Amino acid sequence: MNLEFLSLLILLIFGVILSSVISMASYFLGEKSPDREKVSVYECGFDPMNNPGEPFSIRFFLIAILFLVFDLEISFLFPWSVGMSSIPLKGHFVIFIFLMILTMGLIYEWKKGGLEWE
Numbered sequence: 001m002n003l004e005f006l007s008l009l010i011l012l013i014f015g016v017i018l019s020s021v022i023s024m025a026s027y028f029l030g031e032k033s034p035d036r037e038k039v040s041v042y043e044c045g046f047d048p049m050n051n052p053g054e055p056f057s058i059r060f061f062l063i064a065i066l067f068l069v070f071d072l073e074i075s076f077l078f079p080w081s082v083g084m085s086s087i088p089l090k091g092h093f094v095i096f097i098f099l100m101i102l103t104m105g106l107i108y109e110w111k112k113g114g115l116e117w118e
Helices: 003-029 058-082 089-112
Strands: none
Touching: 058 089
């Protein structure tokens, strides 16, 4: 068996064992008496028992768009960080401008109260 595949197999076995141990520890050591608030639906920001025809709050969409913008920012920064040593100074300047524009947009959204969830 090739040495590269053997190290990959060892890493895979280690990952499966570690995740199993952590999952079992969480199951056995975790609290088993959930209350009403703990088992309620919370991921979308609105009451799930309302009329389905009611519109969503615009804040839900603003937060979702901000998440997508900063998620895409990471996908642009990853290739830049991998090839950072071979990129000329102009490339670093362009990334700096990109980050400054995103930072200014985040500050603007923060000051306007777009990140407040009421």
